[in-house]
Amino acid sequence: MAKRTTNEKTKSPATKAPQLPKVGTGIIGLDDVLHGGFPTGRTTLVSGGPGTGKTIIGMEFLYRSAVNGEPGIFVTFEERAEALRKNTLSLGWDLAPLEKDGKFFLFGAHVDPQAAISGDFNVKGLLAIVEGKAKSMGARRIVIDAVDVLMRIFDDPVRERNELYALHDWLNDHEMTTILTLKTSAGGDTASRYEFLDYMADCLIQLDHRVVEQVLTRRMRVIKYRGSSYIHKEHPFVIADNGVNIIPVSTVELQHKALGPKVSTGHPRLDTMLDGGYRRAACVLLSGTPGTGKTTLANTFVAAACERGEKVLYINFEESGEAMVSGMLSPGIDLRPALRDGKLRLMTAAPEAMGAEEHLFQALRAIEAFQPDHVVVEAMSSCNRMGTKQAAYEYLIRLVNACKEKGLMMILTNQTAGFKNENEITGMDMSSIIDTVIFLRLIDIGGEINRMLMILKSRGQKSSNQYREFLITDKGIDVRDVYVGGGGVLTGAARQEQAAKEVLDARLKRLEIELREHNIKQKRAEMEAEIARRKAELETAEAELKALQLDEGLVQEGRDIRGRMRDEDANSLRLKERVRQHKERGTGRKEGAK
Numbered sequence: 001m002a003k004r005t006t007n008e009k010t011k012s013p014a015t016k017a018p019q020l021p022k023v024g025t026g027i028i029g030l031d032d033v034l035h036g037g038f039p040t041g042r043t044t045l046v047s048g049g050p051g052t053g054k055t056i057i058g059m060e061f062l063y064r065s066a067v068n069g070e071p072g073i074f075v076t077f078e079e080r081a082e083a084l085r086k087n088t089l090s091l092g093w094d095l096a097p098l099e100k101d102g103k104f105f106l107f108g109a110h111v112d113p114q115a116a117i118s119g120d121f122n123v124k125g126l127l128a129i130v131e132g133k134a135k136s137m138g139a140r141r142i143v144i145d146a147v148d149v150l151m152r153i154f155d156d157p158v159r160e161r162n163e164l165y166a167l168h169d170w171l172n173d174h175e176m177t178t179i180l181t182l183k184t185s186a187g188g189d190t191a192s193r194y195e196f197l198d199y200m201a202d203c204l205i206q207l208d209h210r211v212v213e214q215v216l217t218r219r220m221r222v223i224k225y226r227g228s229s230y231i232h233k234e235h236p237f238v239i240a241d242n243g244v245n246i247i248p249v250s251t252v253e254l255q256h257k258a259l260g261p262k263v264s265t266g267h268p269r270l271d272t273m274l275d276g277g278y279r280r281a282a283c284v285l286l287s288g289t290p291g292t293g294k295t296t297l298a299n300t301f302v303a304a305a306c307e308r309g310e311k312v313l314y315i316n317f318e319e320s321g322e323a324m325v326s327g328m329l330s331p332g333i334d335l336r337p338a339l340r341d342g343k344l345r346l347m348t349a350a351p352e353a354m355g356a357e358e359h360l361f362q363a364l365r366a367i368e369a370f371q372p373d374h375v376v377v378e379a380m381s382s383c384n385r386m387g388t389k390q391a392a393y394e395y396l397i398r399l400v401n402a403c404k405e406k407g408l409m410m411i412l413t414n415q416t417a418g419f420k421n422e423n424e425i426t427g428m429d430m431s432s433i434i435d436t437v438i439f440l441r442l443i444d445i446g447g448e449i450n451r452m453l454m455i456l457k458s459r460g461q462k463s464s465n466q467y468r469e470f471l472i473t474d475k476g477i478d479v480r481d482v483y484v485g486g487g488g489v490l491t492g493a494a495r496q497e498q499a500a501k502e503v504l505d506a507r508l509k510r511l512e513i514e515l516r517e518h519n520i521k522q523k524r525a526e527m528e529a530e531i532a533r534r535k536a537e538l539e540t541a542e543a544e545l546k547a548l549q550l551d552e553g554l555v556q557e558g559r560d561i562r563g564r565m566r567d568e569d570a571n572s573l574r575l576k577e578r579v580r581q582h583k584e585r586g587t588g589r590k591e592g593a594k
Contacts, residue, residue: 180201202227220237235247236356256404262274264277314376317379381414
């Protein structure tokens, strides 16, 4: 990427842009949406239809501020002050002590319509009262609830607008951090009548609630925020017993904890298939058709985790806690000790009983209160009954992300349809955030149904790539050894028949081998006997040969002896002849001498 060129003579150090001063709202999640809170000393307009939560947002802002030592004034033109005090008690907000300490002032400003029409009333007189109270309290925060009710009593659009401009000027001059609430009608008449307020306000928030598939969901959207960034999306929110709770969709960032060390699945054979077990902080999906054993497999882990002293939060959308605990006794999984010891907590609810946002809020609050090590959700396929598939997706994706950010391991079960369901294994297009997928299926072989298990995915670890048959017994699950017959993987009776056939074949082979070994031994013995006979014949022939050779040697030796004897006789004769001749010569010499 090319770099921007800069004239060195005019170059100056980079300075950070000044940030718009903001006031924390005290409302869970709203500061995240507004990137810090309401604008300090400016006006925020909160508009919406009846029951959308406008008054509660304004009241909670002032209540939280007063509790933290920042006094505030709440002006209501619609509800009676005493009714508001009672309503806030249901949320755990007791205004009386704060009012007594001068931290909160609840002003029921009910105006007589006749006085307004006759001209005896204007906003300036009301603001004079508020100004005096603000000075005495030192209040810099104010909520004016149902400003549309105040304007409606004038019954004159021109005068309404003038009074609203006067109100706006007063708020700006006094630099009050202000929340105005405005009721809008479904037909849009009120919204168009006070449209100019949208331009006057520095921050504009719209609220609504929608009923989809008989499920109500409240939503919030920030339309504008002068001088500040904010999250440009709709945000579902819940009004619970502690006030407004917003879980911004756009705050779901990839801030997941790294996968941790291995933790046992509760079954040694499955641990081996996963090279040691599940990974901590992972999301595990058990997917399969009804009756494949998803609940049993999930509770096998739950029981083992609780025995290790770990805590498990089990969210069940399919059956009551009592029914699940009772059903798990059949495969030998007793969850009652874990419940008694406080290691296991069950949350059960019908998916259609509330909206996805309320379900999410309840789950996150339970996680915060219980602080579990693991979370189980059964079944993610049931979440579609929360309203729409998109609502179910948002519920699951945000819950999984919350668990991953906290480093919690999560197990999801997903019920698929039919025996051939490869396209439904992960469900709801969530495969990217699921770390381990175990696919359970039923197969029809030889007129019987058998269960099969396969690990389709296991991020960050080795895993088996083979189908395994598994049984649900009264002692839990039993994952069988890999067994491959002539026609492929065999299970159930087909496996037993093939095993019996292979045992018979093995016995026949053994007999044939033993017979062949016997024949070989016999032939070896015959061969050795023949070798011995031939060896004896050879030894006899060699002995005869040696005898002949000995005879021949004796004959030759006799010849040699006789030859030597002849030579000796000849030599002796020659010697005697020489002696005789010598003697004769000696005798002749003597006779001559005589």
